[in-house]
Amino acid sequence: MPAERYYHSSPFAPGGEITLETNEARHLVSVMRGNPGDCVELFDGRGHLAQGQVSTIHKKRGVTIEIQSVSFEALPVRTMTLYQAIPRSNRLDTILEKTTELGVTTIILFPGARSERSNLAPNQQARAQKVVVAAAKQCGRLWLPRIELAGPIGSWDPMDGDIFFGDIDASAPRLRNIEIDKERPVGLVVGPESGLTHEEEKVLRASGAIGVSLNHNILRTDTAAIVGVALLA
Amino acid sequence: MPAERYYHSSPFAPGGEITLETNEARHLVSVMRGNPGDCVELFDGRGHLAQGQVSTIHKKRGVTIEIQSVSFEALPVRTMTLYQAIPRSNRLDTILEKTTELGVTTIILFPGARSERSNLAPNQQARAQKVVVAAAKQCGRLWLPRIELAGPIGSWDPMDGDIFFGDIDASAPRLRNIEIDKERPVGLVVGPESGLTHEEEKVLRASGAIGVSLNHNILRTDTAAIVGVALLA
Incomplete structure (x- = not known):
């Protein structure tokens, strides 16, 4: 530090x-x-x-x-976006801290169809900002990630770059084994603890996103976000 | 779950x-x-x-x-060991939970030369066991990781398999780019928040361990453990 x-x-x-x-x-x-x-x-x-x-x-x-x-220091050229279904607040803290350390540039919080929570109250938004400030100090980065609130999957603007989402289907390729083009913007969509619905996955696939496996075990939503961003960084 | x-x-x-x-x-x-x-x-x-x-x-x-x-279900053939300098207890909880999800088979806790803490009290050991039990339930794994306490680096038995340690030197290769032999035992040594000492790194290198970078930013000890284990899994 x-x-x-x-x-x-x-x-x-x-x-x-x-x-x-x-x-x-x-x-x-x-x-x-x-x-x-x-x-x-x-x-x-x-x-x-x-x-x-x-x-x-x-x-x-x-x-x-x-x-x-x-x-x-110039803004990082490559954007790395985490689309995160809103989790419980202790898990949100972990996600914000770790993915800030790992170099995420934008964190978009959205209500998953199976999310336990659908929004962030103003005090929770202020807290989220404090967590990323503390993490940025810790790891020495000079640009804060932007935190945005979005509507449900299906209401989003087209996503830029190579987009992946956590897919628990056994046939999904391991993200670890996919070659990532470090010149292109990249994004990761992480569902809530109970996962994305079939409908949400369909919308993501239709927009060009690729379902990937992050581990042979099924991960908690915060573990998935950290591991996925680490693999894309 | x-x-x-x-x-x-x-x-x-x-x-x-x-x-x-x-x-x-x-x-x-x-x-x-x-x-x-x-x-x-x-x-x-x-x-x-x-x-x-x-x-x-x-x-x-x-x-x-x-x-x-x-x-x-048979014991996983491949052992994956995390050698973790003992951190503060909230960070230890995160490490235990996440690396259990990610499939670590043994967690060896040791006092780093710069560790804030040098041991785990019996109640903290009991708590550690509870955290891995909860995480194993969560992700469905049937074998609990073993948790062991060890002495400082230098007092260890020879380590088995391919061993890596988090190295903040700019010339260290990125673990993401190293091909991991999934047939061999693997281990990762993670230092405390203030890092491994030069002396500790020397001992590790002499034992055949390879210093690796986990991200372009310097990571907290718990982030390093999670990301490193995710990359080896």
Whole structure:
């Protein structure tokens, strides 16, 4: 993990000063026991990484950081999209954390026909964003994955690139054995714990998606998402 | 998930009757709301699967099940071993659950030089066993992975088969691109969150292990274990 990295959503420029957002300020003060003069890193989730120094820590006005230098990393050229049937929230946390580490660029959450949940409440959306920020800090990536909510399979716009979906049919080829074109966008559709319905699979196949096996055992939805994205990365 | 499957560690035979162990009995009564006459499955974690029927549910004497038939599945021929530096317990749970689903046959927990923890207390060992039992039920496997505690790297017996370890060196080959001989035993060594030391890597290399990269990002220890085992399975 980069020594001490904080997320700041608005732009920063060398010589300027920013005030850390509440959660991040709390982390710097209470967890990291930061002090004025400490060197820290800032990232904005859109490719910018800044070196900075804590200038003031003030109970009410918060933590201010002086920006010393800013570097930029281009957006990854290849998009890797996870279409994930909305799972229970502990499994969603695992999926968001792990697939962020593994380099997913977009996470589209949709209600599967057999999903236990059909939507994410606003506080759950905020939590999801926090999880991907923490994972991005951890693994050092500078672009946050985008998290989107979608309608059910069948209501989607055409998907771009090579799309796979987890298929428990014994005749499905193992994703491990498929050569992945690393130049093309890629996507993986993962159903809920009880699986995709026959109808959902039909719609996916009609759109060009390929059913694949991820393991000889049937995997939980979060295991399938992690393993599938790892194989496509 | 198989409809309703319970774990029972002692042998069972057709026509016989068994009394469910405490946790499993509680699950049948309180969670699954089981009743006498219900059909259930039992597995012993050593390849046996029984079809049975609940005969009595008694507060003190527990739940008895009449065994109707027993089938047997041979031990997987190929061993797949995860050598995991002991992580924090929430990450250990994730590792145990996911790698059990993915077919690991042995999990050896060891104190890494930079591990946050150097041992598992007896209650944590019992918890680990419960997690793999739950995961085995979930994915339908009939043999439980063995969980063992080992000393530090350097004190180990020679490892059998093709052994890989997570290596963050940029020149390490991607495990995804290595052809795995599915006929041979295979193992993966995963270091703690702060990584293996240079000394530990030297010992592993001297024993024939190959350093591999799992992703272009640096992964958390639990993500590395899941992804690595998925690639070897």
